[in-house]
Amino acid sequence: MSEALYSTPALAAIFAPEAHVAKILAFEAALARAEARAGVIPPDAAEAIGAACQVERFDVHALYRDAARAGTLAIPLVRALTAQVAEPGRAYVHWGATSQDAIDTALMLQLREALPLIEADLLRLAGACATLADAYRHTLLPARTLLQQALPIPFGLKAARWLGLAVRQARAIRAQWAGLWIQFGGAAGTLAALGDRGLAVAAFLAEELGLAVPDLPWHAERDHTAALAATLGVAAGAMAKIAHDIVLLAQTEVGEVSEAAAPGKGGSSAMPQKRNPVDAVLAQAAARLAQAQVGVILGAMAHEHERAAGGWQAEWQALPDLLRFAGGAVARVADAVSGLELDAARMRANLDAGGGLMLAESLTMALAPHLGRAEAQHLVQALCGRAVAGAATLRDVALADPQVRAVLSPEAIAVALDPAAYLGSASAMIDRALEGYHILLAERR
Amino acid sequence: MSEALYSTPALAAIFAPEAHVAKILAFEAALARAEARAGVIPPDAAEAIGAACQVERFDVHALYRDAARAGTLAIPLVRALTAQVAEPGRAYVHWGATSQDAIDTALMLQLREALPLIEADLLRLAGACATLADAYRHTLLPARTLLQQALPIPFGLKAARWLGLAVRQARAIRAQWAGLWIQFGGAAGTLAALGDRGLAVAAFLAEELGLAVPDLPWHAERDHTAALAATLGVAAGAMAKIAHDIVLLAQTEVGEVSEAAAPGKGGSSAMPQKRNPVDAVLAQAAARLAQAQVGVILGAMAHEHERAAGGWQAEWQALPDLLRFAGGAVARVADAVSGLELDAARMRANLDAGGGLMLAESLTMALAPHLGRAEAQHLVQALCGRAVAGAATLRDVALADPQVRAVLSPEAIAVALDPAAYLGSASAMIDRALEGYHILLAERR
Amino acid sequence: MSEALYSTPALAAIFAPEAHVAKILAFEAALARAEARAGVIPPDAAEAIGAACQVERFDVHALYRDAARAGTLAIPLVRALTAQVAEPGRAYVHWGATSQDAIDTALMLQLREALPLIEADLLRLAGACATLADAYRHTLLPARTLLQQALPIPFGLKAARWLGLAVRQARAIRAQWAGLWIQFGGAAGTLAALGDRGLAVAAFLAEELGLAVPDLPWHAERDHTAALAATLGVAAGAMAKIAHDIVLLAQTEVGEVSEAAAPGKGGSSAMPQKRNPVDAVLAQAAARLAQAQVGVILGAMAHEHERAAGGWQAEWQALPDLLRFAGGAVARVADAVSGLELDAARMRANLDAGGGLMLAESLTMALAPHLGRAEAQHLVQALCGRAVAGAATLRDVALADPQVRAVLSPEAIAVALDPAAYLGSASAMIDRALEGYHILLAERR
Amino acid sequence: MSEALYSTPALAAIFAPEAHVAKILAFEAALARAEARAGVIPPDAAEAIGAACQVERFDVHALYRDAARAGTLAIPLVRALTAQVAEPGRAYVHWGATSQDAIDTALMLQLREALPLIEADLLRLAGACATLADAYRHTLLPARTLLQQALPIPFGLKAARWLGLAVRQARAIRAQWAGLWIQFGGAAGTLAALGDRGLAVAAFLAEELGLAVPDLPWHAERDHTAALAATLGVAAGAMAKIAHDIVLLAQTEVGEVSEAAAPGKGGSSAMPQKRNPVDAVLAQAAARLAQAQVGVILGAMAHEHERAAGGWQAEWQALPDLLRFAGGAVARVADAVSGLELDAARMRANLDAGGGLMLAESLTMALAPHLGRAEAQHLVQALCGRAVAGAATLRDVALADPQVRAVLSPEAIAVALDPAAYLGSASAMIDRALEGYHILLAERR
Secondary structure (H helix, E strand, O other): OHHHHOOOHHHHHHOOHHHHHHHHHHHHHHHHHHHHHOOOOOHHHHHHHHHHOOHHHOOHHHHHHHHHHHOOOHHHHHHHHHHHOOOOOHHHOOOOOOHHHHHHHHHHHHHHHHHHHHHHHHHHHHHHHHHHHHHOOOOEEEEEEOOEEEEEEEHHHHHHHHHHHHHHHHHHHHHHHHOOEOOOOOOOOOOHHHHHHHHHHHHHHHHHHOOEOOOOOOOOOOHHHHHHHHHHHHHHHHHHHHHHHHHHHOOOOOOOEEOOOOOOOOOOOOOOOOOOOHHHHHHHHHHHHHHHHHHHHHHOOOOOOOEOOOHHHHHHHHHHHHHHHHHHHHHHHHHHHHOOEEOHHHHHHHHHOOOOHHHHHHHHHHHHHHHOHHHHHHHHHHHHHHHHHHOOOHHHHHHOOHHHHHHOOHHHHHHHOOHHHOOOOHHHHHHHHHHHHHHHHHHHO | OHHHHOOOHHHHHHOOHHHHHHHHHHHHHHHHHHHHHOOOOOHHHHHHHHHHOOHHHOOHHHHHHHHHHHOOOHHHHHHHHHHHOOOOOHHHOOOOOOHHHHHHHHHHHHHHHHHHHHHHHHHHHHHHHHHHHHHOOOOEEEEEEOOEEEEEEEHHHHHHHHHHHHHHHHHHHHHHHHOOEOOOOOOOOOOHHHHHHHHHHHHHHHHHHOOEOOOOOOOOOOHHHHHHHHHHHHHHHHHHHHHHHHHHHOOOOOOOEEOOOOOOOOOOOOOOOOOOOHHHHHHHHHHHHHHHHHHHHHHOOOOOOOEOOOHHHHHHHHHHHHHHHHHHHHHHHHHHHHOOEEOHHHHHHHHHHOOOHHHHHHHHHHHHHHHOHHHHHHHHHHHHHHHHHHOOOHHHHHHOOHHHHHHOOHHHHHHHOOHHHOOOOHHHHHHHHHHHHHHHHHHHO | OHHHHOOOHHHHHHOOHHHHHHHHHHHHHHHHHHHHHOOOOOHHHHHHHHHHOOHHHOOHHHHHHHHHHHOOOHHHHHHHHHHHOOOOOHHHOOOOOOHHHHHHHHHHHHHHHHHHHHHHHHHHHHHHHHHHHHHOOOOEEEEEEOOEEEEEEEHHHHHHHHHHHHHHHHHHHHHHHHOOEOOOOOOOOOOHHHHHHHHHHHHHHHHHHOOEOOOOOOOOOOHHHHHHHHHHHHHHHHHHHHHHHHHHHOOOOOOOEEOOOOOOOOOOOOOOOOOOOHHHHHHHHHHHHHHHHHHHHHHOOOOOOOEOOOHHHHHHHHHHHHHHHHHHHHHHHHHHHHOOEEOHHHHHHHHHHOOOHHHHHHHHHHHHHHHOHHHHHHHHHHHHHHHHHHOOOHHHHHHOOHHHHOOOOHHHHHHHOOHHHOOOOHHHHHHHHHHHHHHHHHHHO | OHHHHOOOHHHHHHOOHHHHHHHHHHHHHHHHHHHHHOOOOOHHHHHHHHHHOOHHHOOHHHHHHHHHHHOOOHHHHHHHHHHHOOOOOHHHOOOOOOHHHHHHHHHHHHHHHHHHHHHHHHHHHHHHHHHHHHHOOOOEEEEEEOOEEEEEEEHHHHHHHHHHHHHHHHHHHHHHHHOOEOOOOOOOOOOHHHHHHHHHHHHHHHHHHOOEOOOOOOOOOOHHHHHHHHHHHHHHHHHHHHHHHHHHHOOOOOOOEEOOOOOOOOOOOOOOOOOOOHHHHHHHHHHHHHHHHHHHHHHOOOOOOOEOOOHHHHHHHHHHHHHHHHHHHHHHHHHHHHOOEEOHHHHHHHHHHOOOHHHHHHHHHHHHHHHOHHHHHHHHHHHHHHHHHHOOOHHHHHHOOHHHHHHOOHHHHHHHOOHHHOOOOHHHHHHHHHHHHHHHHHHHO
């Protein structure tokens, strides 16, 4: 239940014990139908099996307890299912399959439900970013590198870069989603128990479940699963980046954004005046938790021979946790950005607070054609030093400097030190990001 | 519930939502008592607060739901508690404390229950190892380096090295357990709201809860927590080592040990003849999951200023998971070793299968005083090659070699190739390990 | 130099300090040419800059020493380069760029050299796997699940599954390689210093260097880099799987494969008879080291604002290490598989050693149509128990069992217990894997 | 060489290839002396071996090249050493030892040099923190929780908490250092080749090298190594915490500290006015790199049987990297704190900028005895809202509020809103931290 803080209710439901058992039952029912279509088992056996594959009939708690002893959930579940199935189905339950076929395929069915939810939240986030990118195209704030003010940028550019992150993650998640496939190989990956009908059954099984068919069973080759995990880990990292920006922008001393207020949200038990960026904070926590699961899954890839003795079993916990936490991070960031409140006046005040020092580069570039870049940089460094020492603006110092005045007029100095005139390609970049978003939307339609 | 596979029921119960809320309430009640003792709040206020601090009175599910919005469980809990407290206590609930004081201290209370359970399982494991070390002092099997047979060792030595691992982990866990302390600093770590009574209240609070008092609050300095996490991660790794040995010894082709059979344990859904080392396999999975949490906790140590914006919040999930999974790994390995079935005949057969090649070093050592070590090694390498090529035993080849016979008699060759005569200090080492275990037991009494 | 064990000389050379400096110089020269083409700087300035961009002119050791103080290699390098450039170029060195533009783009240039080397080794590995898959299509050995013998499979199927892994990693690496792009945004990502020519310069720069142009600069959005890292981490995991299989197959008690012998390879300092699977062992070590870097890179994704204060700087070490170690793992596994020596007799002996127990599933399947699957499984479990207890083969026990004989003739029993008759779709699966490989080869041509 | 950014020259030297070879030679020489003392080999053999154990005699580059083939550095080194040794020593080189004895013990010798360097830098850091803690006992700045201003604290308290971190890490590192021991077990951990003299030789060997003797060899039980690694990982995390605080305090908008300026330090290639917190930034990068190695070492603990096939081999790179990077992080943070420049005026300005909102808790506490805590908190929340809305100070709003004025006089309000009067136990906490430091210093004397 502590996962409530890091997941969404919908994702938690997909990976709840009942839902897991239901998916294994869906595999068993589909397997029976596929085998009936392939002429491997009688049609009425498949019907009897399908009729019994209803999660309400099973004691999920007892199944998990037995799984802890059996070493896998599939063994007690197949036993319990067999007991539920009426003749003539009983003899054909789980026919030719192995535990891992059932468990891995059930996972794929869970992922097929979970990944679209995460993609939807990424699109929600992208929409919120696109709105900000467009709306704040001319609202300036300081760019910060190594957390030092650097140059002015429009807030719209910051949002556009978040937008690019969201769009790329949505694409990456969708690509994973499209590649979900069945697991089906039988006890040793040869489908030996199905004679020459193995691949036919596999094809029907995939069709029944709406999944793809892999070239080969993948019981012990987890690159597909690991790549999926890595994609989610990258998405979690992308969320951490946006969340971290929000937390930093929301600092009392920066004060450029705050998360939307809501009853019961973001207060402090000790300090009534505080408004904490709760969503961004918990998104960062969820992202850390998600990425740790990627390490588990990568590290567990060295499965032994035809089935792993530990590595696969670690995936059972790690992959659902990864989905829950990565999805939780996405949802939190989508919430945070959707409700983000901006303080444009504070942005401008922060920009101006440095006395124009931030436009040192602009002044350097203006001087460089006359003095050379190195010389110009040297001179501007001296001007900055003088400005800091005398608590003056860079403009005042520049106007007073004979070397500057020898090559630049007061008007040229004013232009060189105007933040709005030193934005380069920012607007074109915003357009590019928005265009990428609209292409994605068009594809989704 | 999938955690049933990687945890024990007792550990799962300690970290269940109700138990968590109960521990926070225990903090609030103890805080009120401590503040009454320090003269900060009226005694009847403390009584009223204490009377309300019963988990049954709270809707735990609703608290977690509200926590997801508030960003911490303490905020809705303090609110709900305040509503429950009769006058004159209501005004003094959570007096001078901050959310993190409650949550971190509650965690320490959970750890105080959890760590002894893990230590007890480590002692159970140590006991089982000690029994094996002593009982199989003269039962030989091949040592394996890089999974190649190396030299004969007694199984008792293998068990003695497991014993050493278990004993050292038990000590390390106990040391952590002894160092558990309260968290108490108030909103900014100064105990400002308590005026000059802060440290007095802290001392009483620790006394009430049976925890230690740290020099300073540690809201944002997590080295203590991280060291505890690391200790559990090392213990998990120690369990993985033993579990991995068991899995390898239980391989069909090795067949030297198997886990105890039990109804519903270790069968295969497709292959009725199999008996899988379920405990060792799931211990390895649990160890991987545990160690991943160590990475989360280490990586989250860079808490911002006086309270973290993400790193601390990740600990809420990572630390309980770590305890559950590390404890689950210990319990599984203790079960596996306690019930371990040995096949001494198979060990001997594996030892003899190599035609004595394994004793090549012994023969080298016997020849070395006569030929020099390099020359002896060179010669024995040649003998081994001849033995392999001719499918002969090393003994036959050695007896037939004039260079060997020039310096060693047939008797000397027989001695050099007798596994039981080439065990060096193995027995003394077993004694040392047993002695270490008995010292530990004596200390625990 | 200890990296010699985990890397290849060619990869080590690409990431050596001199090579790194050379790539930064390549960026600076290309930038100057691009700016000259865009009319931003005079053509003879670009020429002067290009002439100075030769790594031999620089004291690489001193640059790194200064970088440790400056916080980035680009700062002392630009300073040193400026000193080397003749007029009129001096004023235009690094014009409009920022340190991160130079360093990130240099990294992409290094990756463009490194990734094809890794892909080539993956293709070499795939070729070796394909040869084995085809050659050992009828050579049987036991499949092992949880390291217990399960069912017979052809070694060719094992090799086919390795082949699938290699082919998929080669595709994944190639896809990353195709997506390498420049970094170019100037001090704050707006290309402010280039006025309205920023995007034009970016396009020329990419053309000069043969890299792609991203939609937006990506100084603080590292999903691209992280996805590349993850792909390498997955490839490392795939190598660990194959290497682990080799180590397990090479165990003395299994003895089914060994790595090719070579002078100075795989001996033991103490045991002359040993032949260690050195390549597989070091591949596993390299894979672990590689995957740890993925964690660094994912964990560092939360770059602050427009440039990170720590996360990016960690990539400088982590990404080159990742390439070195992942590439080392691939090369080691390619070596191991290319030279793999198989012992088919030993495979058959291992298969037969179980007295046919491994074919219990086959017998179950043969009995199931008559008795029902559950009943058949129950009966076969009893037969297996009797066989183990009496040290008899499953065949003998089955022939002696009246319930079996009531439904199966001795011939039917013999067929049910013939390993070669119970391979299901193994051969078709091998064909699929080979076909996938040939498609890849055709694409590469 | 890129490690120059994350390590110190002294640590880099300890783990350089030459130094590594020298330490293995030190093991071989000491082993020979120990065996001579135990009467196992002739004294003049030990002398001859000792005479040859000089690193200058060896081609280190060739040894590493051969190690890549042999799978371990010890094999080619023992071969080369044997060639160098004059008779009668040649026959006794490496007598009774195994490669891992040499390599693990050499590592312990390297650690014995490296750990004191790291401890010394931690003490240097502690000294700098202690100076700050004492000097800035009355210099107020805002505490920040979740990066929101919370309450006033003295900068001295912040430094005292850093001090506590440094002191505890110094203690932890020293404890590891004291526990360094030899590795000595021979080919299979039994010291078989030494007959009944094994433990005697072990004791002499440890004495010769100034290391401890473990109960048992630990070739495959790595809890000791893993605990050492974890200690360094925790220390790295502690450094990341301090470094992160510095980076955050040095933000342009916060401006409370900056790193000491130095020629070539912290400038920007594009922005002449910038002064980047280079040491703190690189410390954070180094800490990330260090902690990743802890994951490698924990994850590799499941060594197979008596010697690992991959896990140990990963340690060869991971442990030295861990020492280098953790030590680099410590040195960088010690540098940063030693030269830290504080801006007390800026701290005060930041404190006052919130219009006293930060003292809301103090006002709440002042009101609580009269109104109850919940009511007081509610009222103060309303006052804060009014203050923010009207851009007024909390003081003005409080003075104007009849409910406040009904229970608090203007003087009481002034006291409640005076930062210096609301510091609780801060000063006592600073004293505690200083006392802990002085105790440590006294112990070191």
